[in-house]
Amino acid sequence: DQVLMANPNFISLFNYLDGSKISLITILSMMAWGLGYFGQPHILVRFMAIRSTSQVKQARIIATIWTAISLIGAIMVGTLGFVYLKTPLVGAAAETVFMVMINSLFHPLIAGLLLSAILAAIMSTADSQLLVASSALTQDLYHVLLRRNANDKELVLASRLAVVLIALLAALFAVDPNSNVLILVGYAWAGFGASFGPAILLSLMWKRMTRNGALAGMLSGGLMVIIWKNLSGGIFDLYELLPAFIIALLMIVVVSLLDKNPSSEITDLFEKIEK
DSSP: OHHHHHOGGGGOSSBOTTSOBOOHHHHHHHHHGGGGGGGOHHHHHHHHTOSOGGGHHHHHHHHHHHHHHHHHHHHHHHHHHHHHOSSOOOGGGGGGHHHHHHHHHSOHHHHHHHHHHHHHHHHHHHHHHHHHHHHIIIIIIIIIIIOTTOOHHHHHHHHHHHHHHHHHHHHHHHTOTTOOHHHHHHHHHHHHHHHHHHHHHHHHHOTTOOHHHHHHHHHHHHHHHHHHHTOOSGGGGSOTHHHHHHHHHHHHHHHHHHSOOOOHHHHHHHHHHHO
16 A cells, blocks of 8 residues: 555556556566576576486476565565655665665664675675686687697686686676666676577477587577667667577577488487487
């Protein structure tokens, strides 16, 4: 009731707070966020490291439920903050509503414990991203293209340097006073989702996909995100993940059909797993 009294448009699915209508492009953009889950390395690596394939179904259920709880919790925090805070938070400050409310409602000791949850979430995601990124740079780039005869000691050193380099680049983005967490996360989410999502989905659902098709999809998806992000106005206001995801899917299909068929070893393995 207090939310409705403060602003009836707050719980409207199709209106902004000022009463104006939400456009179709905005609705499609918000729905497109779901496509990003298929290509997130820090999420997929959890399933790749699972003990047994028999646990995949259980892990899938747990992951889905936990994601739903997290998203509902975020919505509830925003809703409560809208009602509780006398001075609305605008712009980048709106992202601090959780911290502002905790400091206002709880004793400093309790507030410190609750705020540590933010650090825990940041560290949990950051360490996964750093490990995946450093592994890709070290194993897929450095070891394969630059130093095929590199020993384990050299690869460990390269991996540690990659972690430091990636962390420094992330810090540079973070210290930018004009940066917005949601915008940066959305850009990265689109990049990962469009680059890897279509390739992963089709590799599981279409046995005709080839190596060159997957590479074409990853490259076209990533490039489309970058290009679309730098355009604006009209259809280009659409979240870059959606068009990039579609283009990547099309490129995988077209290039795979033009390419030679996968080996019988790959197709036999696909059919075996599918059963």
